[in-house]
Amino acid sequence: MILNAPWTDREGFTALIAALGGAEQARVVGGAVRDTLLEIDVADIDVATRLAPETVVTRLEEAGIRAVPTGLAHGTITAVLPSGPVEVTTLRRDVSTDGRHATVAFTDDWREDAARRDFTMNALYADPESGVVFDYFGGLDDLAARRVRFIGDPLKRIAEDHLRILRFFRFLARFGNEPDAQGLAACATRARDLMALSRERIADELLKLLVARDAVRVVALMVERDILSPVLPEIDAEGVIRLSRLADNEAAARVVPQAIRRLAALLPADPAVARDIGARLRLSNIQRKRLESAAVSDDGTDPRAMAYRIGVDPALDRLLLAGRTVAPLDGWTPPRLPLSGGVLVARGLSKGPLVAATLKRIEDRWIGEGFPGDDRLAAITDDAVAQALTDDSSRNA
Template sequence: MSLPASIAGAPFLDDPAFRRVIAAIEMDGDRARVVGGAVRNTLIGAPVDDVDIATTAKPEVVASRATAAGLKAVPTGIAHGTVTVVSSGRPFEVTTLRTDVETNGRHAVVAFTRDWASDAGRRDFTMNAIYADADGCLHDPVGGIVDALAGRVRFIGDPAERIEEDYLRILRFFRFHARYGRGALDPAGLEAAVALQDGIERLSRERIGTEMRKLVTAGGAVAALSIMDETGILARILPGGSVLARLATMIGLSERYGVPLGLEARFAGLAADRQALAGALRLSGREDKRIEAIVHWGDRLAARMDEATVRLVVVRAGNEVASAALLFAAAERGCDPKTDLALVARDFRPPESPVTAARLMAEGYAPGPALGAELRRREAAWIAAGCPAEFKLAP
């Protein structure tokens, strides 16, 4: 198979903001090349989000040249060679070529270099170590192009050595396969990940949570999580347990009915213990609250799955929660929610409720439990009637 030698024509290469960054850096014999996700994704036809740049110029030189060119330079990781250059309001991470002098599981002592192969050798996966000049010409020191096109997530060099440099690479191995991989996991990578899984205990829960957010939203999440479960890795990440069958059912129903299934919905489906999951992944208060709502309303729908109850959830919690809760309930009950209920959860937009506390107080109700009970009674009747804009219910 003939491998591509260039990504000329990629939109980001013609972006004036990008061109200004390159022009600022490439002076006095220094070179700059795009590396990582932008190159990989362009090769496989995936969207490009960020454009990261590697350069022979040292970080203080990058910052000085960027400033002289009228760009903003932010020393986001200057000790490790990274300067964020802001051009036309967009950030570009610019990192000096590096080689590891010492690693201890996460933090590395690095030395700057001008050797592109040495820089590639310290990266995680071959598909992330493909470089492209500003004109699109590709440089592939570790065979990443063929792996990217084949959907093969392969560590650079010895997988055990790469993992021992940073144990988060165990999670990244599964996450990248879930996002970009095809077929079976790379055997050498899987063997090393399983053998070194004790190292996960050294990672902060914040870093684990960040990686898991990306993993559960990837297209191949369930398959990757299943292997993590079979090998004991998932239990180290989610000590409260997991429910993969429920998550798989929710994802399948989401695809069948065109109902969105966001991050919190996937976590709700996965978690055997919501509170344990929130602590294990250091979820934000907003994320935890949304998961709690999905589980609460999912239990309500599991007990009574009809249109009136779906409308009630939409009124109380919104379409996203209603859709997720319906799929959660269907997975719990092992049933099909049917198209009409899925569409109500996704598309129903109720008018403003005519049932208000002010209206009841005008009828003579005083603030207190009786007012709340009457509000709930009338709201339920309004929802059962289909949420009409005009609604009257006698006391």
Template sequence: MTLPDSIPPVDWMTAAPTRSLLAALGAGGAPVRFVGGCVRDAILGLRPADIDLATPETPEVVIRRLQKAKLKAVPTGIDHGTVTAVVPPATFQVTTLRRDVATDGRHATVAFGTDWAEDAARRDFTINALYADADGRLYDYTDGRADLAAGLVRFIGDPAARVAEDYLRVLRFFRFHARFGRGAPDAASLAACAAAADRLDRLSGERIRDELLKILGLPNAADALLLMQQSGVLAAVLPEARFDAATLGRLITLQTAVAAGSQAEPEVWPRLALLLAGDSAAGMAMGDRLRLSNAQRLRLEGLLSLPPIDAAMLQDESAFRLMLYRLGAERCRDGILLAASRQQVDGDLAVARSIASTTWQRPVFPLRGADILAAGFAPGPTVSALLNELESWWADEGFRPNREACLQRLGDRVRLTPEDEG
């Protein structure tokens, strides 16, 4: 296979903000190249999430050139040579060529340089060490193009050394193999990841969380997690997991079917809840360790506390509507998908019901707390308790009783209530 020496410049390479930035950075004559994931994705015909550039100019020079061109410069990672250039509506990361002086598995001390090959050698994977200039000419110092063509994700140089520089690279290996790999993983890279499993506790909870959620969001997350399980990495970062590849695979298939035709990506939270097997205590422990936000904790806890769903609840229309009302459309859909992935209900029916639940209009209970007060009850816990009781009766009746019937039921309930409760 003949590998290209260049690629046609894609739209983000020729867009006005990019051209303005390249003109500012190149004003002193120093070369500026796109680097990393954006080049890899351009070769594959994908749209990159971020645009990174590299230059031999020092961060101070980069900042001066941006300011002279009246572009905003933010020293986001200046100790490591990174400046964020803001060229509305886009932002870019501009990093000075560098080499590692010292590393401890989490942080690196770097020295700036002018050697492109040396800069490439300090990166993680060959497919992430690709460079391209403004005309699309490629610069490949680690055979990344060949690995990309072969679907091979491998560390640059000695895998053990690359992993020891930053242990997060272990999780990144599984994510990138799941995204770009084909066939068996690179044996030496996988072995280095397995050997480092007992050192992943050196990573912060936030870094593990972010990488784990990215892995769970992949279409073939089940395969990635299986590799992680077999290598001992999954137990190291998620000891609460009760992982079964077939079950997670079914959930991903069902989520994909439900999301078909919409712009939304399938959610990772049902996948994580499935790994925790409904164990709320495990979810709390994991949430603390991985520093989940309050919103993330609430979302996960809602999934872990879902009541059991069986086939009878889906096959009976009134039972299904009652479940929708009590759980809400989102939780109902999640519960059905989780039950189907565990083969507790039929998968095809689960998809149909899940889609139906997204458009179902929740009926409105006709009574309010004011109606309870008007019936003679004093403000307090009795009001909400009686309102909940009446709402449950109304729901059990298939939401059919109107306001008059609900008031009649309230009147009957008042007559049965001892006077000292009023």
């Protein structure tokens, strides 16, 4: 197999490979090779090398390439090229693993490095000069069949790194057809191992999975095999039905899937549950607020009024989850009320609660009438100010 890879033309790439000693010492590995073979745009390039990390740093610096020791203990140096960063990692083998972390030793054996990777499709290497692909474990055949398959014994590979359970399903959702039976059985057997992982790592994999090409089918499979129940027992078959409906609504509206919105679909429509899940998964504050907002039951509010009050993205979440049209929000930006409290004070209202209440009354009518222009807003303001002055006089009489 010869790879025709456009990323070889990226500025600085040829100089990087030359600095590392050419194809004898460096090969492109992993996602860049896999995605090029699948004719998918390549975002990141990873290079594997037989050189020791300290030698990599020295050679890059001598070649005038900035070297950042982003993971020196694990052999990773980031080469900063004009076209973007490239991670350069020394070939490794695992010395010990505990399901969360690995102690590694460096090696100069390409096959030994490939053997420690998770799936066969991720253990493909490419000569950066000739494009020849090196495949030690049948990754090319698996890639052609869209088969996600562990390298070696799946039970052992999962014991080494429990996150591989979620990665198996994420890669299945992104690239796969039917699951590898042995790998699926191993994931189901070891599902409780997920409890040993940090919730941040679980959230990262899950959110990536939820926006993958075949997320609905794969999540349904995970629920069927009780993969998620040890860490997210709230997700059940009803949640899968809601996720399927949401995915259909997103596709019909031509709205890009959003991970938090899809997570909300999987959960009961209860802000308290969403709040608990957001905390459990250590989501960011922004993600937690959005998840809670999406869990609020739809009350039929006008789409633009909703978007004005809670934001366009949260409004899209609620509308899509409820199966309502999002067309009114297409290309629409919520306006700002072109009125300040100072204007009301200048018209005779007392500063403080009266101004705030009147401003809110004006805003509510303005929203309710569909954000009319200046003439109508002026009339709404006149009415509200007159009413406020009358009410204020009555209270002070």
